[in-house]
Amino acid sequence: MSQPGLTLSQQQAIRAKCVHPSGTFIEFPRDALEQSIPQRFEEIARLYPNCIAVKDKQCLLSYDELDARANRVARAVLDRFGDANEPAAILVRHGAATLIAVLGLLKANKIYVPLDSSYPLARLRYMLADAGACLILADGEHHALAEEIAGQNCVVVDCEKLARDGPTRAPGISVTADALAYILYTSGSTGQPKGVMENHRNVLHGTLRFTNGLHLCADDRLPLTQSFSSSASVRRIFPALLNGATLFPFNVKTDGMPALFDLVAKEQITVFSTGRLRDLVRAIQPSHDFGSLRLVSMGGEIVHRSEVEAYRKIFPDHCIIGVWMSATETGNVTQFLIDRETEFSGEIVPIGYPAEDMEIILRDEMGSAIVEGGTGEMAVRSHYLSPGYWRRPDLTEERFLVDPADPINRVYLSGDLGRVDVEGCLIHCGRKDDQVKIRGHRVEVTETEAALRRLPSVKKAFVAVRTRKSSERALTAYVVPAAAPAPTAAHLRNALAETLPDFMIPSVFIMLDQLPLTPTGKVDRKALPEPDGTRPESEIAFAEPQNALEAQLARIWADILGLDRVGVNDNFFDLGGHSLAAMRIVSRVTDRFNLKMSTQLLFQSPTVRAMAAVIAGHQGEAAMEQRSDASSGKWIF
Numbered sequence: 286m287s288q289p290g291l292t293l294s295q296q297q298a299i300r301a302k303c304v305h306p307s308g309t310f311i312e313f314p315r316d317a318l319e320q321s322i323p324q325r326f327e328e329i330a331r332l333y334p335n336c337i338a339v340k341d342k343q344c345l346l347s348y349d350e351l352d353a354r355a356n357r358v359a360r361a362v363l364d365r366f367g368d369a370n371e372p373a374a375i376l377v378r379h380g381a382a383t384l385i386a387v388l389g390l391l392k393a394n395k396i397y398v399p400l401d402s403s404y405p406l407a408r409l410r411y412m413l414a415d416a417g418a419c420l421i422l423a424d425g426e427h428h429a430l431a432e433e434i435a436g437q438n439c440v441v442v443d444c445e446k447l448a449r450d451g452p453t454r455a456p457g458i459s460v461t462a463d464a465l466a467y468i469l470y471t472s473g474s475t476g477q478p479k480g481v482m483e484n485h486r487n488v489l490h491g492t493l494r495f496t497n498g499l500h501l502c503a504d505d506r507l508p509l510t511q512s513f514s515s516s517a518s519v520r521r522i523f524p525a526l527l528n529g530a531t532l533f534p535f536n537v538k539t540d541g542m543p544a545l546f547d548l549v550a551k552e553q554i555t556v557f558s559t560g561r562l563r564d565l566v567r568a569i570q571p572s573h574d575f576g577s578l579r580l581v582s583m584g585g586e587i588v589h590r591s592e593v594e595a596y597r598k599i600f601p602d603h604c605i606i607g608v609w610m611s612a613t614e615t616g617n618v619t620q621f622l623i624d625r626e627t628e629f630s631g632e633i634v635p636i637g638y639p640a641e642d643m644e645i646i647l648r649d650e651m652g653s654a655i656v657e658g659g660t661g662e663m664a665v666r667s668h669y670l671s672p673g674y675w676r677r678p679d680l681t682e683e684r685f686l687v688d689p690a691d692p693i694n695r696v697y698l699s700g701d702l703g704r705v706d707v708e709g710c711l712i713h714c715g716r717k718d719d720q721v722k723i724r725g726h727r728v729e730v731t732e733t734e735a736a737l738r739r740l741p742s743v744k745k746a747f748v749a750v751r752t753r754k755s756s757e758r759a760l761t762a763y764v765v766p767a768a769a770p771a772p773t774a775a776h777l778r779n780a781l782a783e784t785l786p787d788f789m790i791p792s793v794f795i796m797l798d799q800l801p802l803t804p805t806g807k808v809d810r811k812a813l814p815e816p817d818g819t820r821p822e823s824e825i826a827f828a829e830p831q832n833a834l835e836a837q838l839a840r841i842w843a844d845i846l847g848l849d850r851v852g853v854n855d856n857f858f859d860l861g862g863h864s865l866a867a868m869r870i871v872s873r874v875t876d877r878f879n880l881k882m883s884t885q886l887l888f889q890s891p892t893v894r895a896m897a898a899v900i901a902g903h904q905g906e907a908a909m910e911q912r913s914d915a916s917s918g919k920w921i922f
Contacts, residue, residue, distance in 0.1 A: 291629060291708040293638055299622040300498070303580060303605050305555060307504045313496035313528070321460035321485045323392045325527050327352060333503055333529040340552070341380035341534045348529070351384065353453035358389025358422070360456050361447040365420075366393070370464045372416040374398045375513070376431045377424040377444055380534040383513045384522065385448050386422045391485075392456055396465045398480075399514040400434075401804045402427055409434045412470050412478060415676065422447075462486035468675050469516055471613055471805075480675030481516075481613045488523055490669040491616035494640045495524040498620050499556070499580060499607055503529030506577075507556045508548060510537050515805040516613035521558055530556075550574040558582045575600050582607045587713050588634040589735050593623060610636040610663075610713060614671040614684070614697050618643045619711055632735045635710045636703070643667050645711060646696070647703060655704075660714050663703040666696045723750075723760060723788050730760065733781075733789050737762060740780050742772040745800050747808045748791060751816050759861070762791035763800060763813055771796045774821040775859035792861035794821065818849050823859055827852040830893070834901065837877065838893045845869045857891035874900070 304310055317325050330338075334349035346354070362373070373395040375386045383399070390397040398416045400409055413421070414436055422444040423431035431441040466485045470478040495501060507525050509532050511517040525532045533552055535545055549557065550573065557578055578600060588608050596606055606623040621637025629635055639645050646654065647661035655661035666688060673681030686696040702714040715731040730748040737746035745765035766772060774794040781790045793816045801812035820827070827850070830836040835853050842851040846860050857867065874880065878900060890896045 291627075291635070291706075291710050293709065296620075296622055296638060299605065299624050299627070300500070302603075302624065303607070303622060304500045305502050305504045305579060307502070309504050310500040310502040311528075313493040315493070318486050318489050318493070319462050320489065321391070321462060321464065322466060322488055322523065322527070323388065323455075323460055325489060326388060327455060329527055329529050336503065336529055337531045338526060339381045339384050339532045339534065344381040346381055351381075351388070351526075352455075354385045354448040355388035355392055356453050356455050357449070357451045358385060358444065358447045359392035360451055360454075362389065362393040362395065362420070362442075363456055363458065365442075366395075368394045368458050370394050370396060372396045372398050372418045372468060374400050374413060374416065374418040374421040374439075375444075376400045376402060376421050376427045378426055379513060379536045382424055382444065382448075383534070384526070384532070386444050387513075387522070388526075389444075389447070390422070391460070391466060392458075394458060394460045394464060396482075397467045399467070399469070399512075399518075401512055401514040402430060403804060406434060408478065410436070412480075413439060415470075415478075416468055416480060460485065462489070465672070467519070469514065469519070469613055471516075479677055479680060482672045482675050483519075484672060487616070487669045487671065488519065489527070490642065491520060492524045492527050494617055494643075495520060496528055498617075498640055499582065501525075501528050501530060501556065505530040505555045506552055507532055507558070508545065508552075508554055509534045510545065511558070511806070512804040516611070516616070517558070517805060520611065520617060546573040546575075549578065553577040556580045556582060575604070578604045580605050580607055583609065587715065587731050589738060590629075590632050590634065591735075591739055593634060596623075597625065608634055608636055610701065610711070612665075612697075612699055612701075615643070615665050615667070615699070616669075618665050618699075619645065621710070631712070633712060633714075633731065635706065636713045637710060639711075642669055645703070647705070648698075658704065660702055660704040662717060663699045663701045663711075664696050665699055666694050668694050670695050670697050733760060733762070733785065733791065736781055736784050736789075737764065737777070740772075740777065742767050742776065742780075747800055747813070749810060749813060751793065759792035759816075760790070761793040761795060761816055763795050763797055765797055765800060771822070773823055773859075774861070775823060775856065778858065778861075787863055792863065796822075816847075818847050820848050820850050820852070820855070821860060823855065825852065825854055825856070825859075828854045828894075832897075834897045835893055838874065838897055838900075841870060841873050841877070842893060845873065851893060853894040853897075854892055862891075 330348040330352040335347050337345060338348040338351040339346050373390050375383060375397055377383050377386055387397050398412065398418055400412065413434060418439050420440045420442050421431045421435055423441055424445050428441065428443065435441050462485045464485055466483055466488050468480040468482055470480050501524050507521055507530060509518065509521050511521060522532065533548060535548060537545055548554065555577055559581065581596065581600065581604060583606065593606065602625055608621040609617045610619040611617045617640055619636045619638060620640055621635050644666040646664040646666055648664050649655055649661050670685065673685055684698050688694040688696050700717050702717060704712050704714060706712055733748045734746050737743050743764055744767040747763045749761055751759060751761040777794055778790055795814060795816065801809040803809045830839050830853050839851045839853060843849065845866050846862060848860060851860065880900065890899050
């Protein structure tokens with residue numbers, strides 16, 4: 286029997302309920318795709334001139350006022366820099382000022398390049414140089430920084446002054462739907478950020494998918510918490526401003542989650558976007574009022590069952606969760622809606638069905654289509670994909686393929702793994718680079734992460750593959766404890782052993798105060814500390830060897846396990862030991878002491894002191910042969 290909410294028809298029924306109480310939804314028209322973003326925005330400004338477009342702590346602007354200020358910026362930029370479709374950078378505070386700058390540059394036919402002031406200077410300089418930006422629109426707060434990073438051919442312009450002075454008439458230049466609208470820089474495999482290009486038509490189509498998929502309307506009110514340099518911000522800014530909705534820019538880093546929840550209640554927010562719902566739910570207090578929310582939209586991260594269960598306890602019955610798969614190169618690609626009745630099996634929430642004009646193809650490593658039920662890379666086929674990477678035709682050719690069956694469309698290789706369940710619903714299975722082999726077994730680290738997050742002692746967790754001092758590739762878990770004192774590695778390992786096979790249990794656990802995040806809200810892998818080989822924290826006190834045999838064994842154990850030291854009473858498994866390491870230790874010990882010893886003996890004697898006692902009690906080849914014959918034979922791992 287079908288699970289409620291999983292089939293396409295059931296998803297359509299949930300979508301029909303995903304509406305603003307006012308019932309004022311107007312479908313985003315397909316003919317708008319042949320416009321430019323400024324053309325569509327100007328139509329909306331004429332339709333809703335007195336409605337609030339944006340409100341932050343310092344500024345409240347109606348659509349008419351936002352349009353007028355953007356026009357001032359556009360006319361000043363055109364007067365000084367002309368109407369060439371070329372990059373121009375933005376470095377202003379998170380708020381209405383950024384929206385003025387974005388719209389102003391688009392009206393002037395510029396390609397906006399948002400800069401995040403939290404980035405290192407070297408990274409900002411690289412982005413500017415790579416983009417070849419002709420100017421930086423900066424506010425007073427960031428003017429000095431803009432001057433510091435600007436190259437010889439880049440001019441810093443006071444955006445606040447431009448928005449205050451000059452005529453407010455629209456510049457009236459023609460901007461085509463195919464003109465580039467922005468370049469967003471994301472981390473690159475080469476160690477330098479790469480710029481993802483997008484044109485006006487594709488931004489408008491992304492707005493169409495968001496609008497019609499979630500029934501966004503002029504009465505909706507959305508907080509804007511995402512960095513302006515991220516693609517997530519694009520998927521909030523334009524669906525709101527091109528439909529007449531209200532945006533509330535909010536800086537979570539400086540103002541905190543409690544203040545954000547207060548904003549939801551005070552401003553009657555209706556559509557809330559977040560990366561990890563569990564992080565959100567943990568910060569909620571019983572006093573917070575979420576009665577106005579009709580939709581919580583999530584994308585960019587795998588969503589777990591525990592998050593949905595938490596949502597059902599916190600948010601009102603009418604509130605729906607929208608889960609998306611998205612990428613900077615594609616925008617939102619799939620959609621899965623969850624209401625109170627939706628059920629699904631497994632720990633991972635489905636990502637649903639392809640959005641309008643998007644098609645998902647599952648490919649194997651040779652590029653062939655995956656048979657039903659198999660797992661493969663999700664390739665996105667559409668006419669509305671990014672033109673590619675700025676000044677990187679090689680990378681563009683590698684990731685974007687021509688569709689031989691339909692030259693109008695192209696295919697983007699996402700790097701995400703997926704499968705289709707029995708209902709035809711897509712399941713996200715992690716990244717290609719997250720699928721690893723550990724001791725000969727294929728492991729999806731997302732499953733290990735999900736198991737960790739279910740533990741009461743764990744607040745946040747991230748699992749990566751790291752190479753230990755022993756040169757062994759091992760799963761390393763980065764854990765933010767739920768409370769002090771932090772759980773020991775032994776506690777976590779024993780808890781995970783209740784649900785996971787041993788090869789899926791991390792060999793190393795590193796405790797952190799917080800997981801490092803990129804400006805887009807994802808875990809910053811490069812900022813995670815490498816395992817340093819320190820003996821794990823344990824409830825067992827460290828005990829020094831008491832004789833030469835114990836000292837030799839302790840050195841062997843430490844070398845095989847990649848640790849700085851091993852106490853004679855430390856448990857082999859608590860140190861991150863596993864069957865392969867056990868076999869290596871036994872091999873080293875038998876060679877060193879000219880003994881015959883089964884791996885089983887180590888499992889029966891999982892400490893240095895116990896192993897030393899076994900060795901000392903079996904002097905000579907004959908005695909060791911006798912003990913080996915009495916054992917049950919080889920272990921199966």
